Amino acid sequence: MSTPYQEALGATLIERTKRERIVLVGVILKGHTEEEMDASLDELSLLIDTAGADEVGRMTQRRDTPDHTWFIGKGKVDELRELCLAVDADTVVFDNELAPAQQYNLEKNLGRTAIDRTAVILDIFAQNAHTLEGKAQVELALLRYRLPRLRRGIAGNLSQQGAGIGTRGPGETKLEVDRRRIMGRITKLERDLIDLRQTRQLQRKGRGKSGLATVTIVGYTNAGKSTLLNQLTQAGVLVEDRLFATLDPTTRRLALPGGEPVLLTDTVGFIRRLPHGLVQAFKSTLEVVRDADFLVHVVDSSAPDPEGEIAAVRKVLGEIDALDVPELLAFNKTDLDAVNAKRLVEQHEGSVSISAFTGEGIAEFLQTVADRLRALAKVVELLVPYDRGDIVAAVHREGEVISTAHESAGIRIRARLAGASLGRLDQFVVHEA
Helix, strand or coil: CCCCHHHCHHHHCCCCCCCCCEEEEECCCCCHHHHHHHHHHCCCCCCCCHHHHHEEEEEEEEEECEEECCCHHHHEEEEEEEHHHCCCCCCCCCCCCCCCCHHHHHHHCCEEEEEHHHHHHHHHHHHCCCCHHHHHHHHHHHHHHHHHHHHHHHCHHHHHCCCCCCCCCCCCCCCCCCCHHHHHHHHHHHHHHHHHHHHHHHHHHHHHCCCCCEEEEECCCCCHHHHHHHCCCCCCCCCCCCHHHHHCEEEEECCCCCCCCCEEECCCCCCCCCCCCHHHHCCHHHHHHHCCEEEEEEHHHHHHHHHHHHHHHHHHHCCCCCCCCEEEEEEECCCCCCCHHHHHHHHHEEEEEEEECCCHHHHHHHHHHHHHHHHEEEEEEHHHHHCCCHHHHHHHHHHHEEEEEEEEEEEEEEEEEEEEHHHCHHHEEECCC
């Protein structure tokens, strides 16, 4: 018997023998440049390839404001239709976000599917979600995206689209799906995610009781986060040269150069204009970022616009209230572009350059993480009774012991401890520096 997720994403499970042919469309709005649009369309082309299709054409138009009916001008719609016929395109993908009415009007005029960047990203997430929570989060985002588009009529256009990009997901494979059923499914998914969130919080609380500092890896998609986690911990996380190869967070234990252990977590990659619905749906997963003691922000130094990728990541960090978490910029892929990596490090004080693939710079990177964490930790004095050897062992295991002295009342230990350890050992603290 198939699961609800498999039913909802039925088209995704069908093996496709023919890659879709896609025409990309970008509108350069007031305040934006042609160079910015070219870079955004290049990234959209990579997203299309990740989703399993090929770009066969591209069109751009400069406008002060979008046309409320077509987004592009009526003349450009006619030109786009001719281009689609010339290259035998299956689908048109807009880099800009389309309103449901604009999408409907375009499909009616062009005679083929018209979707936007958001639909492509949601499609990729639908293909790559594997855990129960990941599937629920993706399905929720998909349903919220599709709900206002139901007025187009599922029995018409959508039922004929097959397994194309933007059509995988809840609602397309069952003609009887209506607004009431989708709303009921959304409500159930929201309840399920609350339960899963509580489970995740309990897991994090259990890790917090260990007293170990938490370090979370963030970064633009395909920056090399999973490769770095594998390099440091031999975690065996999937690594592929494509966008959004991994969605589910993975946590491993890592010993820093001083011997102190930390918990290192890899997270989903970010991207420019990450759909707000996905950020909302993945909030429980992204809480691991907000609750971290320290962030390692991995940046692809060989990317065409690393500064833009840094800004995109920080925008999402702002959406999840994680901008205040201390951050280390790690410019990755020095094996591909050492000159640019060096330039970026010089421009960003306190950053480091690494190659997660070859291991170059990893020793310096780990030392920097250790030093930053020690700087964040408080120096305290604890007085531990002689019969509490377990507490003495915990202080040595979880912190940096500066000095010890034996007194009549017990062992006086001066140590540098992280917040989680401090909370657990608070009853033994007699002085804070």
